[in-house]
């Protein structure tokens with residue numbers, strides 16, 4: 001008689017473009033639908049990578065933000081974390097093509113502290129991740145980010161936030177919510193992220209920019225870990 005295997009719930013995640021088969025087209029879709037250059041440039045200016053920084057990118061995807069941070073500050077220590085091995089393979093290839101240096105690790109946002117294992121991050125960054133993550137995981141990732149950072153550390157997020165106009169709500173519904181589903185994205189569209197960041201213990205939580213795009217408005221957020 002064989003002993004039945006215990007049921008273990010495998011943690012799951014929404015892939016970069018909503019479905020695994022769309023992952024190779026993620027970068028193209030992003031450029032077409034999000035005015036990528038505009039919000040990434042604004043995010044990089046806000047992050048202001050310095051040579052002594054240890055920066056972790058939660059949900060680094062295909063590595064676009066890591067490549068840009070490395071271009072601005074090649075001496076900074078950059079660590080990309082993502083649960084999806086397929087997207088990490090794309091990130092690895094992109095980093096090689098760009099001659100950029102970054103460590104890539106497989107894991108969820110909630111694993112940030114464990115992955116950094118004692119190397120206190122000076123900055124934690126994340127772009128377009130929280131909107132597609134379940135509520136409990138949003139909070140767990142923010143708690144892990146707080147724990148992984150040194151005092152004075154900075155949190156910088158770019159993501160779909162409060163959709164303030166009927167046009168932005170309509171575009172968000174027709175694009176992001178079609179691909180990523182309603183459950184995880186709707187609280188984000190109602191503006192939940194800043195209050196979750198406060199609840200995780202961060203100070204000076206500020207929405208610094210709101211950038212309208214063809215897929216809804218993208219908010220830039222900054223917070224400090226005191």
Ligand SMILES: C[S@@+](CC[C@H](N)C(=O)[O-])C[C@H]1O[C@@H](n2cnc3c(N)ncnc32)[C@H](O)[C@@H]1O
Pocket residue numbers: 013014015016017030058059060061062063064065081082083084087107108109110126127128129132133137141
């Ligand atoms: C829309 S993509 C954004 C990728 C990248 N940050 C960018 O700016 O292009 C979202 C990424 O978050 C990752 N992801 C999904 N759930 C996650 C979680 N709980 N923690 C960390 N990353 C997650 C996905 O694998 C995917 O690569």
